[in-house]
Amino acid sequence: MKKINTSSISGTQELTPKDQTKFDQLKDSIIRKYHQHGFLNIETPTIERTEILLAKAGGETEKQIYKVIKTSGSEESIKEALRFDHTVPLARYVVEHENDLSFPLKVSQTGLNFRGERAQKGRFREFYQCDIDVVGRNTLPIAYDADVIATLLSTFNSFKLNTPVLARISNRKILSGLLEALDLEKISKEIFGIIDHAEKVTPEQTKESLEELGLSKDVVRKLLSFIGLHGERSAVIKELGNLEITNDTFTDGVNELDQVLYLLESADLHDQIMADMQIVRGLDYYTGTVFEFILPEHKNIGSVCGGGRYENLTKYFSDKSFPGVGGSIGLTRLFYVLNERGLIADKANFLDYAIIPVSEHEFDEAMNVAKKLRNKKHSVTIVFAGKNLSDKLTYATKVAKNGIVIGEAEVASQTLESKNFETGETSEININVESNPEDFWAD
C-alpha cells in the first residue's frame, strides 16, 4: 500500500522505460544532427542570477520565473532562479567567454528550461528545449540563416516521422517595408501582432482587428492579400516584386528571403520549404528572417519549431554588437504531441540479448559470454532472477530481442544458440571470434 502520493508533479514529463526510449532517440538524434551540421554543444547552469534573467524577461515571462531558495535560506539565496529559455544564458555566456570563442560561433544547447505556467494538458512547466544559434561579432552573413533552417529540417528528417515536415519562411523586413510604404510605421507593432495571431482566429476576425486600428478598407485588403502570399521561391519573389514597393527595408527583406530560400534549394530541400508572408513571429526580438515548421498533415498541432534572425543577442549585457540567428525545438511538447498521435516509429524492444543461465552454476559463464557480446557493441542483460527457466524466459522476452539459454550442456559443448523472440528463429552464435578492442567512440 502506498503511504504517500507518488505521482510526479503536474506539468512535468515522466515516462515508462518504453516511452523514455522513444524520447531519448529523438533527443539523441537532435544532438547528433546539430553536431553534424557544425554546431558545438555548450551547457550553462540551470540556476542563474535573477537579475540576469530579469534583464530581458518582462510581462508574462517574468511572472513565470521560478526562484530558488535554500531551506536554510537567507535573503541572499533568493537572488537565484531557474532559467526559462536558452537565449538569455547564451547571451551571458557569449559576453563572459568572448575571448575563448571563435566567431561566428555556432552553438547548440539541449537542456531543461522552467516556466511556472498554469499546468494544463500538453503544457509543461519543466521541459526540454533544443536550440541552435549562430552568433557573429559585429556582422553575420545572411547565409547562416539558411544554415540554421537546413540544420533543423535535417534534424526533423532524421526523426523518420510518418508524416512530412514543412518550413514556412519569411523576413520581417518585408512587412516592415510594406508598412513603411503604406505610412503605417507608427502602428506597425499592433499590425505585426494581429498578423501573428491570424492563424488562431477566423479571417473575418483578423479583418475586423485591422479595421479597428482605423485602417481603410483598401489598406486592409492590401494587408490581407499580402499575408495570403505563399509558395515556391520564384513565384513569391515575383509577386512581391509586383507590389512595386521601392524602399530599402522592403528590398533588403525580399533579397534576403530570396537568398535564404535559394541556398536551401541548393541543399536539396526544395520540397520542404515555402515562402510564407503569414509568418511574422510574435517576438519583437526578431529583425529579419523568421520561420516556423509545421506538419502539414497535422496542422492543429501548430508550430513544431521556430526561430529567426536577431540584431543583437547581448544588448542587455554588453555594449558590443553580436548579431545572431537561431531556432529551437521544444522537445518535450513535440514528443508529447507526436507520441499521442502515434507518429513516432515504435522500437521492437530495448536490448539486443538476454542471457538466461539455467541455474546458479552457469552464472559465471553468463558473465563471460555477456562480456564478449558487449565487446562486439551489443546491449546485453543477464537474467539472474526467476523461480525457474520459464519465469526467466518470460522476463527475457520483455526486455530483449534475442535470448541465449546457458545450461550444463552449453557449458560442456561451448556451443551457444540465440533465439529471436519475434520470429522464433534460432541460430548458432560464436562469441569467440576476436573483435576490435573497445573504442571510445564506437562502443
Added chain:
Amino acid sequence: MKKINTSSISGTQELTPKDQTKFDQLKDSIIRKYHQHGFLNIETPTIERTEILLAKAGGETEKQIYKVIKTSGSEESIKEALRFDHTVPLARYVVEHENDLSFPLKVSQTGLNFRGERAQKGRFREFYQCDIDVVGRNTLPIAYDADVIATLLSTFNSFKLNTPVLARISNRKILSGLLEALDLEKISKEIFGIIDHAEKVTPEQTKESLEELGLSKDVVRKLLSFIGLHGERSAVIKELGNLEITNDTFTDGVNELDQVLYLLESADLHDQIMADMQIVRGLDYYTGTVFEFILPEHKNIGSVCGGGRYENLTKYFSDKSFPGVGGSIGLTRLFYVLNERGLIADKANFLDYAIIPVSEHEFDEAMNVAKKLRNKKHSVTIVFAGKNLSDKLTYATKVAKNGIVIGEAEVASQTLESKNFETGETSEININVESNPEDFWAD
C-alpha cells in the same frame, strides 16, 4: 563594455566548447555503457514535491534542499523543491509505475541534482550524477551486485583514462557479524562511522576514536587488524575464515562477498577488483555489498564512484518490499578532478570538415557538398563569414580537422581537395559516391 556581472553563479559548471566536448564524451560514454549492460534509461522531473524529498532526507541533506517558488508564487508553490539525488525519485517512480515495470528492474538515470552546499573549489551545487540500480520485487539475487560493479568498471574503462581504476569491495554483513561476535552491536553505528572515516585521518586517530568508545586494547587491535584486510579474493576469504566467527551474519557476508568477487573474475575483471574491509560506506542505507572505486595512482582524489546493496528502496513510500543494488558516478566532480589533472585524452578538434567557399558565388555549391558529406555521417560546417580567404582558413583550422576550399575552378572541374590541417596532407575527395540513406540510429 559589460553592463552587468556575466559570470555563472558559484558552485556550477560552465565550460568552453572545447572542455564541454570532453565532458559530453564522458557523459555519452556512460549512457552507452549503461545501456550496453542492459540498464534502461528513465528520467524523473527535476522538481519534486517537498514532502517526497523530506520523507528520506534528514540532517545535512534537508538543510541543503533548494525549494522553488514562482515569482508570482502563492503558498502552494513552495511545496516544490529540486531533487538532491536520484534515489528518492527512483523510489517514488517504482511505487508509482510498478504495474508498468518488469522486475528485476534495471534502470539508469543521468541528470542534474541540486544541493545548497557552501560553494568551494571542486564542490558543486548543481551537478550531474549518473546512477544505475537493479530493483527486485521481494527478492533480488546477489549476482546483481556483481552486475552493477561490472557495469561501472566497464564504464570507467571506456573513458580511456591515462591511469588505472580499482574497485574496492566489501560487505557490511561481515563487520556486523564481527561486532556481533565481539558483543558490540549496541555501538555498531559508532564503529561503522569511525571506520568509514578512517581514511581521512591518521591510524593513530582511528585508534584513539575507538578507544574513546570504551573498547579494550585487544578489541581495538582486532578491529584495526580487520580493517587492514584487503587483497585478492581467495586470500581475503581465507583470512576471514581464520577469524573463526560462526554467526550467520558474518557467514552470509563472507559468502556474498565471495560470490560477487567470483562473478567479477568471470567477467575478466581480476585486475581491477579487490576485497577491502576498510570499505563500509557512510550511509546506514546500505545493508550488504558496498564498494568504492579509486584511481590508485591518484589516491588523493578519493572515491570516484560508489554504491551498494540496500534492503528496501521504497520503505518511505510503500509497504511492499523492493530490495536493490546500485551505484553512482558523480560526473561533474569526476570531470573536474580528471580534467584538472590532465587525465582525459584531448580530442584533436571538433568537426570533421570545414567547407570554405571562396566567394558568395560558391555558397550554393558549399551547401550541396556539405549535404553529401553529412549523408556520409561526417560533421561539417560551412565558413560563410570572413573578410577574405585567409580569414576564413584561420577560422576553419580552429573548428575542424580538415578543410575543403571551393572556388570557381573547383565548381567548374567538380573536383574537390581536402586538406588535413594537422599534417598538411591533401587528398582528392569524391562526394558523389552514393551513400546509404539516412538511418535513424547510425547517422
